[in-house]
Amino acid sequence: MRTDHQSLQAFVVRCLQRVDVSESDAVTVAHVLVSADLRGVDSHGVARLRRYVDGVRKGKIDPHTEAAVLAETSTTAVLDGRNGLGQPASCAAIDIAIEKALETGLAMVTVRRSNHFGIAGYYALRATRRGLFSMVGTNASPQVAPTNGASPMFGTNPIAVGFPTDPRRPFLLDAATSIVPRGKLERLHREGRVMLPGWAVDPYGRSTTDIPAVVNGLKAREGHALLPLGGLGETYGGHKGYGLATVVELFCGPLAGALWGRHVYGRTGAGLGHFFLCGRVDFLRPLEEFQAEASQMFDELRSSPKARGCDRIMVAGEREYEVEQDRLENGIPLRPAVIDDLMRLATENGVSGPAWQEGSTPSRTQAGGYPLAVQDEWS
């Protein structure tokens, strides 16, 4: 079944208001979550709503607070998320970064004491719409082992980089610094499929393909771990992925003044950190020239020789843009388990569910025949 994005957003707002989140914060969260569903990053969309609602209900997330600016200069600001929802704090942060960057050329804003903020790309896109390039990152619950290690020490630490290459379809890289997220393993298991060697390690640091052991080990924090981009050891550049994950952790933890590494999601709350960097393209190059050359570069990439068996070369953000166009028009397909969970949430909170339309559940293949094989690997 499918639902349209407005109906889904309105449902998210209703649920969050029932646990005492203000209307404006609820709208913000709804917008960020549903933008993930629209873009095909299903793992970071409304499938996460229960965690937010339950998190507030259990007192883990403060629904009443507002992010506070602890310090600022003309190019920087330090925000305290005060353990509120991650999305309102992060929208405040990127908007401050945008205004400062428009004024001075460059800006960086950090957030500490925050919670899950959704997809990093949402915030990067908010800046590209204003003609800025942007870089956004967050730390996350520990799941990824360092090179030569056997225990989860970092989150999947996504990083998003956006450029205002095309106002309608900006360049957006939004990628976890691990090879795959835990959610992908859970999905493969649900579908009766296998995981590949080199994605995760057992408590001895050896590659494993035992999905239940990995997923349960990660949940229990008992010594299974995902591997960083580049994989096991250094043969395929695993130390580079580990290095990138460390960069994100340094920005989001020690620099932002947030928790980091194994300490996030501890007794004092999630304590996550994020960073938001923006810069003016037009201080370095006239925007039209930049856009014309980026467009030519992308055209050359797309029309360059294809590997045998491949009929298309894409640019980061292109697939998600196409999925979004399709889902804006035809509605958002959700998995039966997600629909069931949303309807349970509706009942539990005494609100009406989204309006459902008949339609196929999400398939791994888009209408155009292009496989969405990694739609939930991007962040």
Next chain:
Amino acid sequence: MRTDHQSLQAFVVRCLQRVDVSESDAVTVAHVLVSADLRGVDSHGVARLRRYVDGVRKGKIDPHTEAAVLAETSTTAVLDGRNGLGQPASCAAIDIAIEKALETGLAMVTVRRSNHFGIAGYYALRATRRGLFSMVGTNASPQVAPTNGASPMFGTNPIAVGFPTDPRRPFLLDAATSIVPRGKLERLHREGRVMLPGWAVDPYGRSTTDIPAVVNGLKAREGHALLPLGGLGETYGGHKGYGLATVVELFCGPLAGALWGRHVYGRTGAGLGHFFLCGRVDFLRPLEEFQAEASQMFDELRSSPKARGCDRIMVAGEREYEVEQDRLENGIPLRPAVIDDLMRLATENGVSGPAWQEGSTPSRTQAGGYPLAVQDEWS
């Protein structure tokens, strides 16, 4: 045989002065090149000197020019390298970025019409010594295929990120966005060893392990290509490495106003672009607090459980720091082929060579027993 770094630097200066490079520019190039040899990034050290000397001699690089500031604001500057040596232009750029960042909190400087600048990490470290975090990148001759592609469209596009975590031993990630550089394939071939599947593709985009075919294909730009970090296709995140390479290319090409993609090293010269971003840690977090927490994070990483068969977990920049300490004390070991080439350069240019000491040639194992398996993969 070994030589000490001062003798090697003086030799580089002598050679460059013979092709009419000013003493101060020659000293700058010598410093950057030898810093690569000191840090164990042998592929980017004096082994490259011939290309610079011959490049100037053949009129491909202008020895007399000086980088010009085309535009600047309080946070940005745009430099034209005017086809001079990459190192003086890049030192000028990072120094402008450092001064602006110290003043305003954040700064970004781009360079266009430049040449090979050595290791990106050299410039990042220059900023960390001033208490700044930094990000530096460059584009390069086309060698890397996009995901689903079969032709080289980007360079190995290294990115370096530095943090002033410890004044003596700062955090430094300095990594090509490809899995391996071409130089690694050449070295393996020289040593009679094999390359692994998944590092490079043939003209049909299929993984190949035929080193001569790959190396010759890359040199002739005839359809062999290296693969981005994450490898072939999307299974292990190749699209993420491709995305990172694109990010570096966008900063260095369209944003910097330099050549990009297949157009670099064309008829008008290398036309490379670089970018240099710096920021003040202490505008976001007191430096001492940042350093204390980063240090604790690194200690936790190092002491976390090891994978079976591994006795050490490191942090980016640690291995290079240790190699540097060893080579500062015991001299820099060079391969016989590099020594021969340097001595030929000495003869050709009518200058005396470096002073050689007896000593082992570079091995893959450091005194401490830690394998230097990837010392030249980092950039």
